[in-house]
Every structure is written in C-alpha cells, then in structure tokens.
Amino acid sequence: MPAPTTPPFFFRRSDLRAQGWTDRDVGAAVADGRLLRPRPGAYLAADASTDVVDALALGGRLACVSALAHRGVFVLDASALHVHLHTRRPSAPVSTRLIRRHWSTLRRMPHPRAASVEPLDALACALRCQPPRASVASLDSALHGGHLRMDELDELFRLLPRRHRVLRRLVDARAESGPETLVRLLLRSLGAAFDVQVVIAGVGRVDFLVEGWLIIECDSRAFHSDWDAQRRDRRRDQAAAALGYATFRPIAEDITWHPDVVRSALRGLLSSRRGVAARPRGAAV
Known part of the structure; x- marks a missing residue:
C-alpha cells in the first residue's frame, strides 16, 4: 500500500491497482480495517488522522486551522474541524464535533489527491478565524517551519481585508514556538x-x-x-x-x-x- 505522506494524500482505486492491488484486495482491506474509505472512490491508510478522515467524508479537504495544525503549525484552538468544500450543497455531519465549512476560492490549487489545502490558503483563512495574537503566532510558526516563505507575505496579505495588514509588522520568524x-x-x-x-x-x-x-x-x-x-x-x-x-x-x-x-x-x-x-x-x- 502507498505510504501515508504529509501533507495528507488519499488514494484512488487506480492508485492502488498501480501498486498491484486487485479489487478483491481492496475490498478485503477495507473490510478488515487495513484501508479506510471515507467516501466512495477515496481511500486512506488505516493510521490516517480523524481530521483527514472526517474532512474527506464531508466531501472536502482540511482547511484553515485544521490544515495548519496537521502540518505542525501553531494554532490557538484546533478543536473544531475546518473543511474546504467545492460546493455549497449540504454535507452530512460526520460526528457531533463542530464543523466549520469554507468555500473561498483557493489561491494555490492542491494536488488532485491532496486531503488538505496549501499553507498559503490555510493561513489566509486562519487569519480571519483566529484572534490577532494567535494569527501572528501562526504566521511566525509557518515561516519558521518553512511552510511559508518571506516573499509570500505580500501575496498573503493581499488576500486579506486591510484591517489585517497591521499584523505584518509584528511577524518574526525567529520564534521557535x-x-x-x-x-x-x-x-x-x-x-x-x-x-x-x-x-x-x-x-x-x-x-x-x-x-x-x-x-x-x-x-x-x-x-x-x-x-x-x-x-x-x-x-x-x-x-x-x-x-x-x-x-x-x-x-x-x-x-x-x-x-x-x-x-x-x-x-x-x-x-x-x-x-x-x-x-x-x-x-x-
């Protein structure tokens, strides 16, 4: 089976077939829990995080603070699941947890198998969803961890309302946490x-x-x-x-x-x- 990677990816049946799996192998692996199938045509390794499983089950990808937290970027509160959806058609809840749905146009197009939006789009969303102090901490963390480049800051802040631009002068990538x-x-x-x-x-x-x-x-x-x-x-x-x-x-x-x-x-x-x-x-x- 293809190894899980970060950022998270899911597999299509064609990907599994390319690895030598037969349809019977896939069915057996789903039945005994070696593979997860959060939605038709999408498969995950058995150790995939609950956030990734739930985001795919809703028909979307991890977004906002959920996408950042999955990559190890600091966020203030990751208890709610933030999901980017392609359409505004209602999606069935996957559990009793709080779901935050997002439909904004993405600046970076994710890989077709990606289960998460790209860091730039996740940050653009998280800076709207978090209080200012947490937003600065997320920016520092993303820069320090190499998930965002300094030369991308201009682009990021152009995606945000003007009131957020004051945060830029507070950013310092030297912060280690x-x-x-x-x-x-x-x-x-x-x-x-x-x-x-x-x-x-x-x-x-x-x-x-x-x-x-x-x-x-x-x-x-x-x-x-x-x-x-x-x-x-x-x-x-x-x-x-x-x-x-x-x-x-x-x-x-x-x-x-x-x-x-x-x-x-x-x-x-x-x-x-x-x-x-x-x-x-x-x-x-």
Whole structure:
C-alpha cells in the first residue's frame, strides 16, 4: 500500500491497482480495517488522522486551522474541524464535533489527491478565524517551519481585508514556538525593551532577554517535563543568577490560555526593577 505522506494524500482505486492491488484486495482491506474509505472512490491508510478522515467524508479537504495544525503549525484552538468544500450543497455531519465549512476560492490549487489545502490558503483563512495574537503566532510558526516563505507575505496579505495588514509588522520568524510569539506580544504591550534568542556566556541561548536583566524561557511539556530536563533548566537558571540575571519561566498553558496572569507577572517583575541602577556582571554575546 502507498505510504501515508504529509501533507495528507488519499488514494484512488487506480492508485492502488498501480501498486498491484486487485479489487478483491481492496475490498478485503477495507473490510478488515487495513484501508479506510471515507467516501466512495477515496481511500486512506488505516493510521490516517480523524481530521483527514472526517474532512474527506464531508466531501472536502482540511482547511484553515485544521490544515495548519496537521502540518505542525501553531494554532490557538484546533478543536473544531475546518473543511474546504467545492460546493455549497449540504454535507452530512460526520460526528457531533463542530464543523466549520469554507468555500473561498483557493489561491494555490492542491494536488488532485491532496486531503488538505496549501499553507498559503490555510493561513489566509486562519487569519480571519483566529484572534490577532494567535494569527501572528501562526504566521511566525509557518515561516519558521518553512511552510511559508518571506516573499509570500505580500501575496498573503493581499488576500486579506486591510484591517489585517497591521499584523505584518509584528511577524518574526525567529520564534521557535507559538508561546514564544505570544510572550513577545505581551512584552510589546508592556513597552519593554527585549531581544530574542540571545546567547549568554556561561548560560547558553535563552528565549528572551528583557531590559538587560530578565531572562524569559517559555516552557512546554514537550521539552521540560522529565526530571533530567528540569534539572538542566534549574542549573541554567542558577548559572544565570550567578551573573546577576533573574529568570521567569511561564508555562505554555498559561501563556496560551491565561495571558492576563502572565502579563501581570511580567508587569510586577519589570516594575520592581525599573529605576534601579543595577547591571548584570555577565554580558550577552
């Protein structure tokens, strides 16, 4: 059977025949679950994601935030299924989950077997469906991950209403995660001076260095959950403290869903130090 790929593709019966499958083989594989058939004439590998299966069952492709999330691009909320459809004919629901249907004209024509729209079209849709801070995070993530090129930004923003164009000056492809983008926007809102991805001698690279003394590291479960990772982080913080730096580690969950709590913590930290003439003994390099 053809191997599943990313972006997701489905197979026609002719594709399977070209791989040596007979009609009997196909029928048997569907019957025993080795192949999925979300709609007539479309087949998927058994390990295809539920989003892909449901999008095809509805007669469309993954779109908007669902298409971005499938590619590993940061989105704020991927709980609803976003599907691009060719026609406005009603499609039967595939489950009790929330379905968001889209019919916009695509700028990039997907491959005939593609189960997802192209990143440019997914972003053009997601920037309308998400709040501004999440939209900037999705843009940063897409650029950093190579799903969007810098020279495509002009084209992307031409597809959007004028009110979205203010977001472009906030984009920074150096952000390595969605929470990093969200913290950057919080720091901007507080009027703080900061640098990103700073290397400090004796400490290493940190996510943010704020006003020359405050290190911010955006922690997530994926990279900071086990004890070895926590021990390494604490030793880095200890090395930074020896140089006169303070470290703040907001967790991704709070950054994403409780930004006011993180903003209050940042405001308290910054107000406690502003006006105090104190410089770290170490120097950023």
